[in-house]
Amino acid sequence: MNDFIINFCIFRFVVCQHISTLLTSLRTKENTMKKILPVAALCGIFFIGCGGAQEPAAEAPAEGGAASELVSGYDLAKGKEIYMADCASCHDEGVLNSPKTGDVAGWTARIDQGMETLIQKSIDGYNDVGNMPAKGGNDALTDEDVADAVAYMVNESVAK
Numbered sequence: 001m002n003d004f005i006i007n008f009c010i011f012r013f014v015v016c017q018h019i020s021t022l023l024t025s026l027r028t029k030e031n032t033m034k035k036i037l038p039v040a041a042l043c044g045i046f047f048i049g050c051g052g053a054q055e056p057a058a059e060a061p062a063e064g065g066a067a068s069e070l071v072s073g074y075d076l077a078k079g080k081e082i083y084m085a086d087c088a089s090c091h092d093e094g095v096l097n098s099p100k101t102g103d104v105a106g107w108t109a110r111i112d113q114g115m116e117t118l119i120q121k122s123i124d125g126y127n128d129v130g131n132m133p134a135k136g137g138n139d140a141l142t143d144e145d146v147a148d149a150v151a152y153m154v155n156e157s158v159a160k
């Protein structure tokens with residue numbers, strides 16, 4: 001793994017050098033500085049990346065990890081289709097006091113109940129601050145369909 005990181009850094013170094021050589025040949029042109037600056041900045045980012053590359057595995061899951069963990073195992077693409085057909089009519093705009101999809105603040109406490117509870121209440125329907133119809137009012141949906149739709153909504157409604 002370390003060998004890979006070192007090789008990767010060397011590769012990036014070579015690429016940067018190559019770009020510098022190209023730029024040197026452009027030096028005669030009067031707007032060279034304008035061209036060099038962004039590329040130099042890019043090279044800088046590459047090198048910062050090299051420094052941070054020591055712990056890539058540790059950093060990656062932290063970003064949005066909570067959301068992907070919550071919705072892993074659900075079919076989000078299918079969930080989106082179901083959502084568009086059977087749930088968006090209320091949840092896109094927050095009709096009838098429904099939690100608006102994408103409203104992170106409005107969803108936090110609901111998501112804290114856990115996926116199973118969210119899904120079960122969506123299957124059965126419930127009436128707390130508004131009327132959430134069983135399966136969004138479409139009896140033809142399976143429990144799994146509803147679960148996928150809920151996962152899609154949750155995924156759209158967490159901070160990313």
Ligand code: HEC
Nearest residue numbers: 086087090096098110122127128129130131132135136149
């Ligand atoms: C007729 C409007 C309407 C439709 C259609 C609808 N919902 Fe809702 N939904 C609501 C309302 C209103 C609430 C808030 C109910 C409350 O908290 O009292 C709600 C709440 C929810 C919640 C939050 C549950 C919780 O425990 O906080 C989820 C999840 C949800 N709906 C999923 C869905 C899904 C999935 C569909 C489509 C299959 C759907 N809804 C279709 C009105 C609707």
